Amino acid sequence: MHDLQATSIKYQSNTLYVLDQHQLPHIESWLPCESVDAMVAMIQKLQIRGAPLIGIGASLLLGHLAANGTSAAKLQSSAEVLRAARPTAVNLMNNMDSMLAALHSSGPAALPAEAERLFHEDIALCDTLATLGAELITANANILTHCNTGSLATAGVGTAIGVINAAHQQGKNIHVYIDETRPLLQGGRLTAWEMKQLGVAHTLICDNMAALLMRDGKVDCILVGADRIAVNGDFANKVGTYSLAVNAHHHNVPFYVVAPYTTVDVECLNGEQIPIEERAAAEVRGVSSSFGDVCWSPTDTPVFNPAFDVTPAALVTGWILDKGVFNQEQINKGALKTL
Numbered sequence: 168m169h170d171l172q173a174t175s176i177k178y179q180s181n182t183l184y185v186l187d188q189h190q191l192p193h194i195e196s197w198l199p200c201e202s203v204d205a206m207v208a209m210i211q212k213l214q215i216r217g218a219p220l221i222g223i224g225a226s227l228l229l230g231h232l233a234a235n236g237t238s239a240a241k242l243q244s245s246a247e248v249l250r251a252a253r254p255t256a257v258n259l260m261n262n263m264d265s266m267l268a269a270l271h272s273s274g275p276a277a278l279p280a281e282a283e284r285l286f287h288e289d290i291a292l293c294d295t296l297a298t299l300g301a302e303l304i305t306a307n308a309n310i311l312t313h314c315n316t317g318s319l320a321t322a323g324v325g326t327a328i329g330v331i332n333a334a335h336q337q338g339k340n341i342h343v344y345i346d347e348t349r350p351l352l353q354g355g356r357l358t359a360w361e362m363k364q365l366g367v368a369h370t371l372i373c374d375n376m377a378a379l380l381m382r383d384g385k386v387d388c389i390l391v392g393a394d395r396i397a398v399n400g401d402f403a404n405k406v407g408t409y410s411l412a413v414n415a416h417h418h419n420v421p422f423y424v425v426a427p428y429t430t431v432d433v434e435c436l437n438g439e440q441i442p443i444e445e446r447a448a449a450e451v452r453g454v455s456s457s458f459g460d461v462c463w464s465p466t467d468t469p470v471f472n473p474a475f476d477v478t479p480a481a482l483v484t485g486w487i488l489d490k491g492v493f494n495q496e497q498i499n500k501g502a503l504k505t506l
């Protein structure tokens with residue numbers, strides 16, 4: 168396979184490396200990933216994360232294994248194991264389907280090229296989203312975003328953060344409010360790191376401060392990513408997105424979701440059909456990260472920890488997709504069925 172380089176994944180001299188997002192922003196550590204078990208563990212620990220990137224990471228690993236002589240039967244079973252590593256982001260399933268289609272039509276020799284194609288496709292999709300989305304951003308806008316949707320979550324410039332960066336590059340003088348995104352703090356750790364790297368003016372807030380900012384007229388629009396979009400426009404994204412959408416609706420703040428077609432699930436008719444991952448209680452009882460393990464609640468406090476929630480289409484102003492920007496009327500007419 169050819170050498171490849173993105174912000175948080177790279178392939179160099181026949182080795183796949185993942186930038187350990189569990190340790191960011193304070194420690195930048197690249198971990199080699201040689202096996203399916205290692206990739207599944209990294210995906211489940213969120214060392215590699217973000218809907219597009221987990222699909223790309225799993226695909227590159229399969230390409231690597233095929234290039235190093237793994238049999239078709241083993242590649243088939245490996246794709247099935249990788250497919251099940253996390254349940255909500257459909258990019259993983261869509262990418263594994265692409266890899267399996269290549270395996271079935273042309274055999275193992277086709278997998279390195281297919282993985283590279285998916286990697287480069289994701290970069291191009293992100294660029295398209297950024298260009299389309301930036302047109303919607305007005306000069307001096309205050310944008311609120313949730314979780315991390317940037318170059319750490321994709322092979323390219325990101326989805327919602329890609330739009331933010333494009334608007335910034337166009338000199339629109341934007342400012343971003345970053346939801347810290349409890350429980351795993353993808354906003355506070357990762358988006359804050361990316362905004363600093365990109366030179367975008369930003370302010371970190373706790374998730375429960377967003378409504379107040381909207382009430383005070385300090386948010387011009389909200390941009391979020393997605394982990395799975397149903398054909399009726401309902402979508403799953405990092406938990407907390409739904410409450411942002413409810414608050415945006417109440418305060419009349421435009422609310423956009425930004426995602427490539429690889430995040431659309433044409434089999435999923437509505438949000439109720441999206442499987443939602445539930446994660447360990449320890450993530451809510453405290454934090455576990457490079458700055459230590461802390462438990463602030465009683466150690467046996469009962470916990471509810473869904474990693475994602477579903478935002479109904481009725482609360483969405485626009486879907487910024489690589490095929491264009493769609494409104495509710497277009498989505499209701501079935502625009503997502505034909506992507």
Ligand SMILES: CSC[C@@H](O)[C@@H](O)C(=O)COP(=O)(O)O
Pocket residue numbers: 213216217218219256313314315316317320321325326327353391392393394404405406474
């Ligand atoms: C371009 S990333 C879009 C989504 O994957 C992102 O918003 C998100 O929810 C990521 O969740 P995570 O649990 O960190 O993988």
